[in-house]
Amino acid sequence: MLKLYFSPMTSSLATHIALIECNAPHELVPTLMAKQETRAPAFLAINPAGKVPALVTDSGRILTEVAGTLYYIAKKYPAAGLWPEGDLEAEADVISWMSFVASTVHGSRAKGPEHVEEAFSIANARLAGREWAIGRYSIADIHLFRVYWRFRPGMNAVPGTYPVLEAHYDRMMARPAVKKAFEIEKKFE
Numbered sequence: 001m002l003k004l005y006f007s008p009m010t011s012s013l014a015t016h017i018a019l020i021e022c023n024a025p026h027e028l029v030p031t032l033m034a035k036q037e038t039r040a041p042a043f044l045a046i047n048p049a050g051k052v053p054a055l056v057t058d059s060g061r062i063l064t065e066v067a068g069t070l071y072y073i074a075k076k077y078p079a080a081g082l083w084p085e086g087d088l089e090a091e092a093d094v095i096s097w098m099s100f101v102a103s104t105v106h107g108s109r110a111k112g113p114e115h116v117e118e119a120f121s122i123a124n125a126r127l128a129g130r131e132w133a134i135g136r137y138s139i140a141d142i143h144l145f146r147v148y149w150r151f152r153p154g155m156n157a158v159p160g161t162y163p164v165l166e167a168h169y170d171r172m173m174a175r176p177a178v179k180k181a182f183e184i185e186k187k188f189e
């Protein structure tokens with residue numbers, strides 16, 4: 001069974017949502033940032049970066065980084081349709097989105113609020129005219145949502161500043177898998 005090392009409401013939430021979307025049997029291993037558990041030697045032996053998510057596969061391989069874990073889950077459970085298998089342009093688009101989210105969006109907060117605003121504006125423009133990042137629901141949406149959800153409250157943007165991103169956020173919040181992941185993770189906070 002897949003094993004997810006997670007800390008509630010952090011980057012690992014994206015991996016958790018994907019596991020639920022795919023109905024993937026999994027075990028959750030709480031690794032609480034609040035208790036410095038991501039810095040404990042036992043966890044550093046799993047991920048030397050000291051960061052969640054870390055996903056252990058059935059063969060015992062340890063996958064880290066949100067994008068890597070999402071890709072693995074989407075490909076392992078194709079019936080959920082989270083990976084646009086066989087559509088080269090769409091596959092490349094998912095990678096493009098996830099690279100953008102992991103670097104530009106996730107990295108923006110450490111650089112300052114104006115960088116977060118710029119990242120949100122770019123995401124808003126990239127999403128224009130689409131319900132989902134690549135035109136159909138995929139792991140790119142889960143990745144984008146997780147970071148936007150986390151950074152959004154701190155920005156206090158005037159309503160309407162990022163209308164397309166907000167509509168995407170609302171669509172994601174309405175998904176049963178997202179609701180379930182929040183419900184489960186709240187119990188560990």
Ligand SMILES: N[C@@H](CCC(=O)N[C@@H](CS)C(=O)NCC(=O)O)C(=O)O
Nearest residue numbers: 010011038050051052053065066067
């Ligand atoms: N680039 C990593 C970022 C993961 C990350 O930043 N995880 C944070 C939680 S949001 C973490 O585990 N931090 C633990 C710590 O700093 O002790 C990814 O995409 O997985």
